[in-house]
Amino acid sequence: MKHTPADLLPEVFETLLDNEHLKIERIISKGHTSPESGWYDQAQHEWVILLEGAATITFDNGKESNLRKGDYLNIPAHVKHKVSWTDPDVESIWLAVFYGDIQ
Amino acid sequence: MKHTPADLLPEVFETLLDNEHLKIERIISKGHTSPESGWYDQAQHEWVILLEGAATITFDNGKESNLRKGDYLNIPAHVKHKVSWTDPDVESIWLAVFYGDIQ
Numbered sequence: 001m002k003h004t005p006a007d008l009l010p011e012v013f014e015t016l017l018d019n020e021h022l023k024i025e026r027i028i029s030k031g032h033t034s035p036e037s038g039w040y041d042q043a044q045h046e047w048v049i050l051l052e053g054a055a056t057i058t059f060d061n062g063k064e065s066n067l068r069k070g071d072y073l074n075i076p077a078h079v080k081h082k083v084s085w086t087d088p089d090v091e092s093i094w095l096a097v098f099y100g101d102i103q
Numbered sequence: 104m105k106h107t108p109a110d111l112l113p114e115v116f117e118t119l120l121d122n123e124h125l126k127i128e129r130i131i132s133k134g135h136t137s138p139e140s141g142w143y144d145q146a147q148h149e150w151v152i153l154l155e156g157a158a159t160i161t162f163d164n165g166k167e168s169n170l171r172k173g174d175y176l177n178i179p180a181h182v183k184h185k186v187s188w189t190d191p192d193v194e195s196i197w198l199a200v201f202y203g204d205i206q
Binding site: 016021022024045047049051072074095099 | 175
């Protein structure tokens with residue numbers, strides 16, 4: 001298994017807003033995929049926009065979304081997905097908005 | 104009154120998401136201020152982040168927030184505010200998230 005220094009840095013999660021309506025996070029990835037195993041399966045809806053970099057989100061039905069700077073996606077609650085690729089050469093910056101009732 | 108070509112272009116508003124929980128807009132300004140007169144006085148809360156450029160938001164209590172790329176602000180419903188300045192030399196790109204019950 002080959003490591004570059006960037007691989008060794010964890011993803012950076014920063015909460016920008018957290019109240020009864022919304023949670024907004026800024027996430028900085030560089031070559032990371034997540035979660036480490038399995039799928040995200042979230043109780044809330046998530047709207048996500050890629051502010052910098054390049055990334056791929058894969059869904060458990062096999063569909064893939066390739067995102068570039070400015071691309072965005074709405075992921076309804078309990079739609080299983082993962083970040084299957086982020087560009088290893090540049091920082092990818094996400095803004096993720098979690099919303100809707102906890103189910 | 105001096106006009107540059109950029110002054111003559113309107114602000115660009117693009118709705119990225121609109122559902123029962125949230126409305127998300129991307130707004131591109133270049134030297135614009137808004138609204139043209141008076142204040143924004145909104146029924147919903149607004150969380151806004153400046154993705155590119157530089158801008159100033161002024162509140163009716165006299166306070167000002169100077170925003171640079173990556174800076175963000177939460178504006179509760181009915182807090183009167185306006186965009187009093189945006190950099191005339193570059194595009195300022197906003198992402199605005201409107202949320203909460205209509206009051």
